[in-house]
Amino acid sequence: MVDQFPQALSIAGSDSGGGAGMQADLKTIQERHVFATTVLVAITAQNTLGVKDAFPLPTKIIDEQFAALDEDLQIKACKTGMLADVTRVKAVVANLKKYDFGPLTLDPVMIAKGGAPLLSEDAVIVVRDELLPLATIVTPNLPEAEKLTGQTINTTDDMQMAAKKLQNMGVQNVIIKGGHFENDNQSSDFVLLSNGRSFWLSAPRVNTANTHGTGDTLSACITAELAKGNSVEQAIKISKQFVDATIRDGIKVGHGHGPLNHWAYRKVEANAEV
Numbered sequence: 654m655v656d657q658f659p660q661a662l663s664i665a666g667s668d669s670g671g672g673a674g675m676q677a678d679l680k681t682i683q684e685r686h687v688f689a690t691t692v693l694v695a696i697t698a699q700n701t702l703g704v705k706d707a708f709p710l711p712t713k714i715i716d717e718q719f720a721a722l723d724e725d726l727q728i729k730a731c732k733t734g735m736l737a738d739v740t741r742v743k744a745v746v747a748n749l750k751k752y753d754f755g756p757l758t759l760d761p762v763m764i765a766k767g768g769a770p771l772l773s774e775d776a777v778i779v780v781r782d783e784l785l786p787l788a789t790i791v792t793p794n795l796p797e798a799e800k801l802t803g804q805t806i807n808t809t810d811d812m813q814m815a816a817k818k819l820q821n822m823g824v825q826n827v828i829i830k831g832g833h834f835e836n837d838n839q840s841s842d843f844v845l846l847s848n849g850r851s852f853w854l855s856a857p858r859v860n861t862a863n864t865h866g867t868g869d870t871l872s873a874c875i876t877a878e879l880a881k882g883n884s885v886e887q888a889i890k891i892s893k894q895f896v897d898a899t900i901r902d903g904i905k906v907g908h909g910h911g912p913l914n915h916w917a918y919r920k921v922e923a924n925a926e927v
């Protein structure tokens with residue numbers, strides 16, 4: 654049988670403003686030339702000024718979306734984003750155990766940049782204990798890594814310690830994103846791989862308010878690259894460059910924390926070919 658075109662799955666919430674959540678995932682996966690599919694878990698009324706409201710979907714329709722994808726598509730990698738609450742996290746865990754959608758990138762989305770909760774407090778422990786062990790890679794930002802590990806993170810040493818703790822909780826690969834270290838002139842992420850290798854990925858910090866959806870974009874890019882068959886290390890390295898381009902070559906949309914320029918990496922690739 655001819656190999657099917659690479660397909661990836663985003664299991665996430667919708668951001669009506671188009672900058673984060675499932676919309677960021679779709680734009681990113683498309684840019685990486687992978688066919689994007691979706692399981693919608695929650696709907697938010699959101700723009701660049703913040704989250705106005707959120708509506709988690711009934712588990713019946715969540716289950717039905719998974720079943721429909723399994724019946725027909727050949728998904729090679731998947732990611733999770735906003736999962737809302739305990740009920741939705743448990744539904745997603747049950748479906749990921751039932752079907753094989755390839756390596757899971759777990760983006761443990763908890764709080765939007767404006768401060769709105771996207772995961773209930775009591776669901777954090779369910780993500781940690783039930784979803785994390787299913788993941789091939791977890792991509793927390795600093796506050797999310799603190800919640801999952803129960804330790805504070807103030808230094809780069811703390812980031813490395815937290816990554817090891819997460820690996821000991823059962824996930825093979827970890828990337829702790831340093832985007833929230835706002836006083837640093839570099840934005841540095843710490844990577845710890847299943848083979849014990851670790852390294853930093855750094856880029857000069859861009860002085861901009863337009864960083865809405867950075868975490869989603871990074872994890873969606875990793876997912877797309879894994880769907881193409883790239884290694885975890887290759888996927889992470891490409892994704893850091895991709896997200897960096899989307900921030901650096903920014904666009905102006907909305908009046909608050911604006912979205913990224915999801916087509917910026919095309920220029921980077923075009924210049925590399927010359």
Ligand SMILES: Nc1ncnc2c1ncn2[C@@H]1O[C@H](COP(=O)(O)OP(=O)(O)O)[C@@H](O)[C@H]1O
Pocket residue numbers: 793794795830831832833840841842856857858859860861864866867868869871893896897900
């Ligand atoms: N101002 C910035 N300049 C350059 N890179 C950034 C900036 N803000 C975030 N990043 C990068 O974007 C990615 C997402 O990080 P982060 O913003 O910490 O995640 P989240 O959106 O989940 O809070 C990381 O690779 C991080 O280093």
Ligand SMILES: Cc1ncc(COP(=O)(O)OP(=O)(O)O)c(N)n1
Pocket residue numbers: 665666667668673674675697699734735762764765766767771864865866867868869870
């Ligand atoms: C529906 C939805 N999902 C996720 C987020 C948060 O995404 P993230 O990439 O972490 O972006 P910021 O919160 O850093 O802007 C969201 N806002 N909405």
